[in-house]
Amino acid sequence: xxxxxxxxxxxxxxxxxxxxxLFGEHSKLSAEELADGxxxxxxxxxxxxxxxxxxxxxxxxxxxxxxxxxxTTDRARLEAEVLKMHRRFCPEHTVEVRYFDPVACxxxxxxxxxxxILRAELNDGKKFNHLAPQMASxxxxxxxxxxxxxLSSENKKAEVARFLNPELCLISEDLFFTDPYxxxxxxxxxxxxxEKAKTLWHDDALKAEVAALKASFLSKPQALLHGxxxxxxxxxxxxxxxxxxxxxxxxxxxGFDVGTLLGNLLLNYLASPGxxxxxxxxxxxxxxxxxxxxxxxxxxxxxxxxxNRETQDPALxxxxxxxxxxxxxxxxxAGYAGCELIRRTVxxxxxxxxxxxxxxxxxxxxxxxALKLGRELIMxxxxxxxxxQLLNLxxxxxxx
Amino acid sequence: xxxxxxxxxxxxxxxxxxxxxLFGEHSKLSAEELADGxxxxxxxxxxxxxxxxxxxxxxxxxxxxxxxxxxTTDRARLEAEVLKMHRRFCPEHTVEVRYFDPVACxxxxxxxxxxxILRAELNDGKKFNHLAPQMASxxxxxxxxxxxxxLSSENKKAEVARFLNPELCLISEDLFFTDPYxxxxxxxxxxxxxEKAKTLWHDDALKAEVAALKASFLSKPQALLHGxxxxxxxxxxxxxxxxxxxxxxxxxxxGFDVGTLLGNLLLNYLASPGxxxxxxxxxxxxxxxxxxxxxxxxxxxxxxxxxNRETQDPALxxxxxxxxxxxxxxxxxAGYAGCELIRRTVxxxxxxxxxxxxxxxxxxxxxxxALKLGRELIMxxxxxxxxxQLLNLxxxxxxx
Numbered sequence: 001x002x003x004x005x006x007x008x009x010x011x012x013x014x015x016x017x018x019x020x021x022l023f024g025e026h027s028k029l030s031a032e033e034l035a036d037g038x039x040x041x042x043x044x045x046x047x048x049x050x051x052x053x054x055x056x057x058x059x060x061x062x063x064x065x066x067x068x069x070x071x072t073t074d075r076a077r078l079e080a081e082v083l084k085m086h087r088r089f090c091p092e093h094t095v096e097v098r099y100f101d102p103v104a105c106x107x108x109x110x111x112x113x114x115x116x117i118l119r120a121e122l123n124d125g126k127k128f129n130h131l132a133p134q135m136a137s138x139x140x141x142x143x144x145x146x147x148x149x150x151l152s153s154e155n156k157k158a159e160v161a162r163f164l165n166p167e168l169c170l171i172s173e174d175l176f177f178t179d180p181y182x183x184x185x186x187x188x189x190x191x192x193x194x195e196k197a198k199t200l201w202h203d204d205a206l207k208a209e210v211a212a213l214k215a216s217f218l219s220k221p222q223a224l225l226h227g228x229x230x231x232x233x234x235x236x237x238x239x240x241x242x243x244x245x246x247x248x249x250x251x252x253x254x255g256f257d258v259g260t261l262l263g264n265l266l267l268n269y270l271a272s273p274g275x276x277x278x279x280x281x282x283x284x285x286x287x288x289x290x291x292x293x294x295x296x297x298x299x300x301x302x303x304x305x306x307x308n309r310e311t312q313d314p315a316l317x318x319x320x321x322x323x324x325x326x327x328x329x330x331x332x333x334a335g336y337a338g339c340e341l342i343r344r345t346v347x348x349x350x351x352x353x354x355x356x357x358x359x360x361x362x363x364x365x366x367x368x369x370a371l372k373l374g375r376e377l378i379m380x381x382x383x384x385x386x387x388x389q390l391l392n393l394x395x396x397x398x399x400x
Numbered sequence: 401x402x403x404x405x406x407x408x409x410x411x412x413x414x415x416x417x418x419x420x421x422l423f424g425e426h427s428k429l430s431a432e433e434l435a436d437g438x439x440x441x442x443x444x445x446x447x448x449x450x451x452x453x454x455x456x457x458x459x460x461x462x463x464x465x466x467x468x469x470x471x472t473t474d475r476a477r478l479e480a481e482v483l484k485m486h487r488r489f490c491p492e493h494t495v496e497v498r499y500f501d502p503v504a505c506x507x508x509x510x511x512x513x514x515x516x517i518l519r520a521e522l523n524d525g526k527k528f529n530h531l532a533p534q535m536a537s538x539x540x541x542x543x544x545x546x547x548x549x550x551l552s553s554e555n556k557k558a559e560v561a562r563f564l565n566p567e568l569c570l571i572s573e574d575l576f577f578t579d580p581y582x583x584x585x586x587x588x589x590x591x592x593x594x595e596k597a598k599t600l601w602h603d604d605a606l607k608a609e610v611a612a613l614k615a616s617f618l619s620k621p622q623a624l625l626h627g628x629x630x631x632x633x634x635x636x637x638x639x640x641x642x643x644x645x646x647x648x649x650x651x652x653x654x655g656f657d658v659g660t661l662l663g664n665l666l667l668n669y670l671a672s673p674g675x676x677x678x679x680x681x682x683x684x685x686x687x688x689x690x691x692x693x694x695x696x697x698x699x700x701x702x703x704x705x706x707x708n709r710e711t712q713d714p715a716l717x718x719x720x721x722x723x724x725x726x727x728x729x730x731x732x733x734a735g736y737a738g739c740e741l742i743r744r745t746v747x748x749x750x751x752x753x754x755x756x757x758x759x760x761x762x763x764x765x766x767x768x769x770a771l772k773l774g775r776e777l778i779m780x781x782x783x784x785x786x787x788x789q790l791l792n793l794x795x796x797x798x799x800x
Binding site (some may be wrong): 148215222 | 540553554556569583607609618622679714719720721725
């Protein structure tokens, strides 16, 4: 293929046939277009024996809530490269990229047809005890092995440049740190919480903290992040988790990945009373707090072990430094989790956890709780010493 | 010229003649090789009317204290590009680059023949009241206008990649943050302070702080630094200062430039009793503390004004954030100044301020003072609220 062209089902079949060792009989392949966001085409291509692969092609534009703007198809390269790098360090929990075509901007990847999206499972009240340990392992390994603890400074600088990803970073910068804190047309705010949302626009103490979190997002290239680690980027089944959709990956603050995932567990916690009856909600909330606790504890345990054992730079071997580094990751994570709560409630991209609550009064109450907890996490992030203090904030916060 | 070749005087004349509008009569030009470090050839090329320019060529190796290793000549491009960028934002105090040849790795630049090197002037006990305000203006303007306050994130990312400078950064990383804190063969330690130096190698509390400063040097691309802003990189005369030698430039923490220059004023302060008689030393020390105070006060005043007036990112306009940002630059600067004191005393590259003290006992005492103050600045940097607290540390520190 010599130039970019949007795939139809037959193109997807041809692409899969050409680049997948398992196939080879074009005539026996079928393709089904899967629903996705509005940034990509996704096809499942299957042969007559039921073996399937996914073909994902980046579209040259993005569409969010009706708005459409041009967006680099180079993000397909970034997604493929981030996933390959993460798979090097955590093959168990990173989707396998089998082939990437830079002209078609298309990725052939493993089909996770026996998995479901984590967000949908959580909204259905499903519980998986392997969620926290596996995602902790994914984050600790992918983030540690792409950090200054391991990469030589020369190699790290080259990798930072290879993963600059300015266009997709700009989307995150705007949606996380700018739009929710001003009267921006991209925001989606339900009328019932408009007054609460407006208080954010004039909350200078909060905006000072959000500015600091944004500055770190811009200028703290600690490790190669997934960059979009919400519960829609995690596939799960009864045994395993796998991470997909890494097109927002770049070198940024480690706490951003940790905080995004943590924030998504908390969003589901806050939405739970609107999604389930009282008993199921209590049980789901207990499960989610346990997972949030284990996510941090096991992440920090593994990251600490790796720092102790695998640090390559002698100047960074100091134990006290390593403890403080991790404490600062925790504080960053609390802040970014808070940003995720707020932007998912009043920003452009909402989550089904909250939006699917059918009782309007309950939905409003959950949204207000999300704004309140989000603010507390951001404001108190430097004083929180451990995950239990953070979870006590979650347990005892009451919306006013 | 189609390939790199080390210049002789005649090559320098031809280069200057070809690229300088003022010249044009090769036969009437003369060249003189100037002493420099062991990384570059530097020629002054002059015509018969006394008009002169400097030709600086990067050598394909570096030589420090007898040791020699290969070093990219791409640093000539980096030096030219950093100086051009800094001159855009502070033309008064940045040497003018008139032409850069990427094949010859040679720069044609303004001759500062009516200036002298700041370090030599300070060691001679000279005083210039314009030093602090002018250098404060240089740092505030060059660092602010290359920061996230002004550059769009897309532009900033591209500039970070353009100025990666891995080879020269590695030299700084080793010499500042690694070598002085271990028994490294590159260190140069006078026998009389060997015991004191050894305490650094086992000072885990100090090494934890130095690790944090190194991590920021590696992964905090706040602005395009000069990267080597010691008093040998500043030319001065009775009216003006000009900054030269920017080959270590890269995107790093703003406090590194500020701290390096501050550290060099403090080194001269500490050396002063060994360089002058008691009366002259007291007067020179008073002058240096005044300059150190003004350097920070005027830097922070100008930087604050610029943040208020010229910030392009609405999320970073918050006043409280800006105050905290500057406070963190101050704390970083104190820490990097401390590193400069230590590495110039026991590391590879010493300074004439200390080394030229002829009285051995006095020299030892000054070196011990430098180690002591360096450690205090690093350890206390986060508790120092303002420049007076920092200068009180300087005034009242006593070596044990």
